[in-house]
Every structure is written in structure tokens, then in C-alpha cells.
Amino acid sequence: MEKLISSKHNIQHVPESYILPPETRPGKEAILSCNCIPVIDLHGNIDSNRQDLVQRIMEAAQEFGFFRSYLQFIMLELMNKTVKVAEEFFQLPVEDKASVYSEDPRKGCRLYTSIDYDHEKVHFWRDNLRHHCHPLEDHVGDWPGNPTRYRDVIGNYAVRVRELSFVLLDLIREGLGIESGYFEGGLAKLQMMSLNYYPPCPDPALTLGLPKHADPNLITVLNQGSVPGLQVLKDENWLALQPVPNAFVVNIGHTLQVISNGMLRSAEHRVVTNAYVARATVTSFIQPSNDSLIQPANVLVDRCSLPRYRPFRYDEFLRTYIKDAQDGKAPLKQYQISRT
Numbered sequence: 001m002e003k004l005i006s007s008k009h010n011i012q013h014v015p016e017s018y019i020l021p022p023e024t025r026p027g028k029e030a031i032l033s034c035n036c037i038p039v040i041d042l043h044g045n046i047d048s049n050r051q052d053l054v055q056r057i058m059e060a061a062q063e064f065g066f067f068r069s070y071l072q073f074i075m076l077e078l079m080n081k082t083v084k085v086a087e088e089f090f091q092l093p094v095e096d097k098a099s100v101y102s103e104d105p106r107k108g109c110r111l112y113t114s115i116d117y118d119h120e121k122v123h124f125w126r127d128n129l130r131h132h133c134h135p136l137e138d139h140v141g142d143w144p145g146n147p148t149r150y151r152d153v154i155g156n157y158a159v160r161v162r163e164l165s166f167v168l169l170d171l172i173r174e175g176l177g178i179e180s181g182y183f184e185g186g187l188a189k190l191q192m193m194s195l196n197y198y199p200p201c202p203d204p205a206l207t208l209g210l211p212k213h214a215d216p217n218l219i220t221v222l223n224q225g226s227v228p229g230l231q232v233l234k235d236e237n238w239l240a241l242q243p244v245p246n247a248f249v250v251n252i253g254h255t256l257q258v259i260s261n262g263m264l265r266s267a268e269h270r271v272v273t274n275a276y277v278a279r280a281t282v283t284s285f286i287q288p289s290n291d292s293l294i295q296p297a298n299v300l301v302d303r304c305s306l307p308r309y310r311p312f313r314y315d316e317f318l319r320t321y322i323k324d325a326q327d328g329k330a331p332l333k334q335y336q337i338s339r340t
């Protein structure tokens, strides 16, 4: 528990073990804000402008691997409440969080810090609570019971965000020309909720909340609250993705990049810290079951090109993803089929 960054109070200097090597430090250079990430508005009747939505999502997913998406206004209240509950959880006294703290990555509901604290060379400036959330009734009993509204708010939110994820996945499926029902089996079976907490950092130039990475799963829907910190890599430049109220940030994971046979991009991103305010974010990952076979969709291979990736099991990929991330290697490289 003492490893948690939120347990450390009045830190005046960045501890040595959190200082990144110069080549991966964010430094003091100003980062451009990115207003170019497309906004996909899902208000109202999706079917009345479905073609247009499909086209805009496909363009965004190919060019950036990221887009923002708005839903009904009713979501704004739930989005704000969710980030507030996340903040409340991380700000609880240490003894109230102890029951979910674990250093065992196999635990289904787990509070921990950084990424792999005992094995990594440098630590990251974040605490994380993650747990499964689908089907809700199988998992909600493992979640924190404190704050008292935690299960109610996060449970509600998980269901709504899962619905949104499936609307988006279906539009993407259509854009790729893949048969309907493709994501109804194991490929989108699991939903993991991941709550991040990045406390203020005395010197944000030296640290990161999360290093450069792309997500391994299918599709990610992020509620980044109102405090900036997320940056996206585009043409070798970092761009800051400013929070927009009522808009989720959506990104394509490695699994969807493979299924699309490389047509869609799983974009790299990172999280910077700031010196003034704590930042809480809530991420929902739609991910395959461990035994799912991940491979380019048949229709994409038959129609226009040879497969660019060999088939692999999702749990095999997760193991190599973690190792490759630690060694600074591109996680999909070893699954790529090279043709010379």
C-alpha cells in the first residue's frame, strides 16, 4: 500500500525511481493542442445518417486511430459522476482501500500503482483500479464497497459505455465490410473498467503518468474528465487531446488493427502529469476472451489483399505485449507477415 502514489503526501521532489531517462521524458517543450481529432456525434437517430457516420469514423480510425464521440446529453451527468466517484475512491484513507489492493496481476479486481512496480526500471506517476464488469452481476460483488455509491454509479456507467462501444463497433464493422455478428462471440466478450489517478507531480517534465503505448484490446472508450493530460502521437509529433465535456475519447486497439488487416490504426498515446491538480480518468476496454483467435477478417483478406498478420490467441498476445512494452519493442511486429 505504501507504494501507491496517492499514499505519498507533500512530495516536494520527484523521487529518483520516477525520473525517466532523457529520451523518454516529456520535457518542458510546449505541446500543440489537437483540434483536428474528428468528433462523431451520435445524438438522435443513428440510422438516418448512418452512411455519413460510417465514413467519418473510418476516416478517423485510419488517419488517427482516435476520435471523440458524443452521446445523448443524459450521459454528461453520468460521465461527471463517474469521474467524481473515481476521485473519491482514490482519495479515501489508505485503510479503506486496503481490501482491493493487490500485487497479483491475475486478480479480477485490483488496486495497484504504476504498471509493473516490482519489475519496471522506472515507475509511472499513476495509481490504477481495474476490474471486469460484464456481465455485471458476475463481478459487481468484487468491486469496492466504498464510496458507498461506487457499485451503483460505475455499474450504470459500465452498461451505458458498453452500449456505446457496440454501436461504434457495428459502424466500424460495416465500414470494413465485415459480416454482421462478427463481434458477437468471443472477440468482444469482456469489458474491463480501468480507473486512473494521477496526483499532482512536483516536476511534470521528468515523469509520465503512462508511457507511450497503444492499447492491446479491441476498442477503448475513455472518459478523461476535465483535466488535460492525454497526448496522441501523430506523424512523430505529440498532440494534446483537450477534454471536451460530454465527449468520450475513443481509440482503436491492436486487436482491431489486426482484424482490419492493418486498415485501421491503433495509435500510440501517453499521459503527462501536471503540478497543480489531480487527474482522474475512467477507461472502458472491450476485449476478447483469452482463448479467442485473433486474425485478419476473412472478407478483407479474400477481397483485396494477403493477410498482414498471422493468427494468434489473445492470451498469447497479452504475454508478449507486456514483455515487448518493457523491452521497448512494437507489440505487433512479431505477428506481422513480412513479404520480401
Ligand SMILES: O=C(O)CCC(=O)C(=O)O
Binding pocket: 194, 196, 210, 215, 222, 224, 229, 230, 269, 271, 281, 283
Ligand atoms: O488516462 C488517460 O488519459 C489515458 C489512459 C490510457 O491510455 C489507458 O488506460 O490505456
Ligand SMILES: [Fe+2]
Binding pocket: 213, 214, 215, 269
Ligand atoms: Fe491507453
